[in-house]
Amino acid sequence: MTMSEDRDLVARAVSAEDTAAFGELIRRHQSQVRNFLRKLAGDHTLADDLAQDCFMHAWDKLHTYSGRGSFIGWLLKVAYTTFLQSKRKSKRYAQILESVGHMADQQQRAHAAFAGEVTDLDKFLAVLSAEERAIMVMSYACGLSHREIGDATDLPVGTVKSMIFRAKEKIRNSFDIKDHQHG
């Protein structure tokens, strides 16, 4: 899976509206995008729906990919934007629900569903803000460079570095990582 192959596929998809070429791009990157969204959203079904939306948005915006950075970096930017948009929408939805008194019941159900399947990673991610979570996942799960993360989140590289540093510190303070490291 090389970057030049990705660029060729993008060129084919854009110039001839070749959905088969775009399908190949989806097959190559769906796992990373879905895993990224699963870690951000914490809900597999919601994450897969968001991943679908993300690829649909990516198709619409494909002509804006300049080929400068990696395609996966660009794709994760689209995924992150899709996630933030859905979060804003669900916040508005929650406000409406709250105004009609359904919120407490919904929260109870969400907590009950979540309590059974909390992993160590979920605990780590829970102490981070949404932005820190996204940056940590891009860095440690997707292997993006600081510059690529900066491009994806529209943040300067320096800010990305300091946010990673702060997130690590939060995790370190909340959990005893040294115990994990030495077995």
Place this chain on the structure above:
Amino acid sequence: MISKIINMVERIKDAEDRFLESMFVSEPLMDDGFSINIVRKLNRRLWLRRLTLPIAVSIGGAVAFKPLVGLVTTLANFASLLPQNLVSTATESIPQLQIIVLGAVLLAVCLLGMQTLEE
């Protein structure tokens, strides 16, 4: 050179980084029809988009046909009411009127064609 050094510095990982990487690592997810579903959706959307313009033109044409015929008939009646010398003066003052009108229509058609091709 500087960017190479920055990349090297980024790649130097301590035990904490390696631990975090091992925590964040996840199994690759099987496609299981995920990509086919999206491609199918996209194909459906492309077909809809391609069909929308001709269908809209046909419906618009059908709706506009009767009023358009009425308008042309009214204009023709109105033109016959104009004094003959006024019509001949207009034709004399702009002798190439027919060619100008034809040129304008061709230009409009070309512009529309170009826009369609560009899209």
